Amino acid sequence: MTRVAAILAAAITLVGMVFAVAYVLYMRPAGDQFAECRRSQVAGGGATIGGPFTLTDSSGARVTEADVIDGPTLVYFGYSFCPDFCPNDLARNALASDLAAEEGEELGLAFITIDPARDTPEMMGEYVSMIHPDLVGLSGSPEDIDEAAKAYRVYYRKDGDDPEYYLMAHTTFTYLMAPEIGFLDFYGSEVPAEAMAESAACYVSKL
Secondary structure, eight states: OOHHHHHHHHHHHHHHHHHHHHHHHHOOOTTOTTGGGOOSSSSSTTOOOOOOOEEEETTSOEEEHHHHOSSSEEEEEEOTTOSSHHHHHHHHHHHHHHHHHHTTOOOEEEEEESOTTTOOHHHHHHHHHTTOTTEEEEEOOHHHHHHHHHHTTOOEEEEOSOSSSOEEEEOOOEEEEETTTEEEEEEOTTSOHHHHHHHHHHHHHTO
16 A cells, blocks of 8 residues: 555544544434433443343243333343442442432332343342342243343353352443433443443433
8 A cells, every 4th residue: 555545544534533432422313311421332222132021030030121221220230149240340330329318219120130040039039139139139940031132232141160169251331221211321330330320310310
């Protein structure tokens, strides 16, 4: 490639990047009630994250997404034997819910296991009770879990051959969901509780 062609290609790339940023910042579709709350291109705006599921709660009752997401809700996929991300993320989500409550906003909490072999409904009930009284723990058959994970685009995989002592590799996003509307936003493990509560409050105020 000649020097002139390389410069031209770089210029075209730069123009494309500038246009993309401008579109995200200034040209969102009209009528988006949550536009000022958006933190990323993925948030809302027709993103296909979330969907129907049928799982089992800690009492053994079968519940659907309508039962669990009956208001703005933080949904997290993980497992009770997780040594690091899961307990930290769930504790962060619980704190965000409490901070939102202090401002008069209700923010539900849901935890869906990706390890149903060990995370029975009873185990999930014991686990979530140690984190927050309002945290809903959900389990089910492998097929149930797979359906829910696919709906939320959650990746998970068993690591190791030991039938009892193994880890699960999985994505660690928390999803902000709302009834009828569905997916609003997502938060990585690096987002602090205060920022999450502030972001969620913005969405809740516009529901």
